[in-house]
Amino acid sequence: MNFNNVSFERSFGTSAQLEPSTMPEVAFSGRSNVGKSSLLNKLFNRKGLAKVSQTPGKTATINFFAGDGARFVDLPGYGYAKVSKSEKERWSELIEGYFNQDRDFALVVALVDIRHAASDLDENMIRFLREADLPFVVALTKADKLSRQQQNKQKAALKRQLELGQDAPMVVTSSAKGEGIDELRRIIKEAVS
Ligand SMILES: Nc1nc2c(ncn2[C@@H]2O[C@H](COP(=O)(O)OP(=O)(O)O)[C@@H](O)[C@H]2O)c(=O)[nH]1
Ligand SMILES: [Mg+2]
Numbered sequence: 112m113n114f115n116n117v118s119f120e121r122s123f124g125t126s127a128q129l130e131p132s133t134m135p136e137v138a139f140s141g142r143s144n145v146g147k148s149s150l151l152n153k154l155f156n157r158k159g160l161a162k163v164s165q166t167p168g169k170t171a172t173i174n175f176f177a178g179d180g181a182r183f184v185d186l187p188g189y190g191y192a193k194v195s196k197s198e199k200e201r202w203s204e205l206i207e208g209y210f211n212q213d214r215d216f217a218l219v220v221a222l223v224d225i226r227h228a229a230s231d232l233d234e235n236m237i238r239f240l241r242e243a244d245l246p247f248v249v250a251l252t253k254a255d256k257l258s259r260q261q262q263n264k265q266k267a268a269l270k271r272q273l274e275l276g277q278d279a280p281m282v283v284t285s286s287a288k289g290e291g292i293d294e295l296r297r298i299i300k301e302a303v304s
Pocket of ligand 2: 147188
């Protein structure tokens, strides 16, 4: 798995448009603005591959990126307060539609901001992943905004809040500083092999 050789494939606006799964898929979930695009760009060493947006809540799409032996799936960010009801319905349709399909789910990377308590929507997402028995890892984002001591405190608090075991996979990451990126790459490689 070469993380430097990933290219954008297609965006889909409805789950009915999704193409059949032909390779293991690594999907990324999280609320809008959690740092998903930044993390994807950092993982793939490509500044502009996934758009880093200052204005979240744009039209929800699922974006596919192809690598050698795996696909990376950028799920629409959830929980942006200002989007309309119809946009929220589109979001649910896309995410639920994606996970209801018969696909090769190798791993879901669930992004959660390390600075705050998990939101209700974060809790729902993690609960869904656990109940659906999907393989997942929680990636805590924006670690550079906290001291090491605060990071450890938040990591423990989020494990408790999300009802994850002490040894549940949770990676502390910073797209700004590169922390945790190699560890996340290792976990992804392991999941798709
Ligand atoms: N300090 C810091 N800021 C980050 C990090 N990752 C993302 N951001 C910032 O958070 C905002 C949202 O990032 P983006 O990747 O677009 O989030 P997305 O909506 O989840 O795709 C942008 O202003 C980023 O520059 C990080 O690791 N550290
Ligand atoms: Mg984004």
